[in-house]
Amino acid sequence: MNVYILVVDDEPDVEALFRQHFRRDLRAGRFHMEFALSAPDAIKRAAEVRDPSLILILSDINMPGMSGLDMLPKVRADHPHVPVIMITAYGDVETRRKAIEGGATGLLTKPIDFALLRHEIDTRLEQAA
Numbered sequence: 001m002n003v004y005i006l007v008v009d010d011e012p013d014v015e016a017l018f019r020q021h022f023r024r025d026l027r028a029g030r031f032h033m034e035f036a037l038s039a040p041d042a043i044k045r046a047a048e049v050r051d052p053s054l055i056l057i058l059s060d061i062n063m064p065g066m067s068g069l070d071m072l073p074k075v076r077a078d079h080p081h082v083p084v085i086m087i088t089a090y091g092d093v094e095t096r097r098k099a100i101e102g103g104a105t106g107l108l109t110k111p112i113d114f115a116l117l118r119h120e121i122d123t124r125l126e127q128a129a
Helices: 013-021 023-028 039-048 068-078 093-101 114-128
Strands: 004-008 032-036 054-060 084-088 106-109
Touching (some): 004 039, 013 023, 013 032, 039 054, 039 068, 054 114, 068 093, 084 093, 093 106, 106 114
Parallel strands (some): 004 032, 004 054, 054 084, 084 106
């Protein structure tokens, strides 16, 4: 089964960063990564990836236009079983509260701890198998 992780961030260099950190996994075909530069684009891409192959959504919070927190209830409504982890440069208590109340599974702060993220992805891959 092809499994997908959707990464949402308005910074174009995020794709290169994620592809670098997960290059072996991507090359081995353990999972595929889709990238969206905006929340509306992410909603569209999530709709294009058919369930149950979408196993995780990683989204920045602060983006122009629709924020990650605004996008959260929309993707959760369409994909209630897909965990969403929010990513932010501001890991304060209020941001964490808003993310969790909005349906996020967790919150990662920048710079991203890729070892922790790898563990989360491995968990999702085991559940999808």
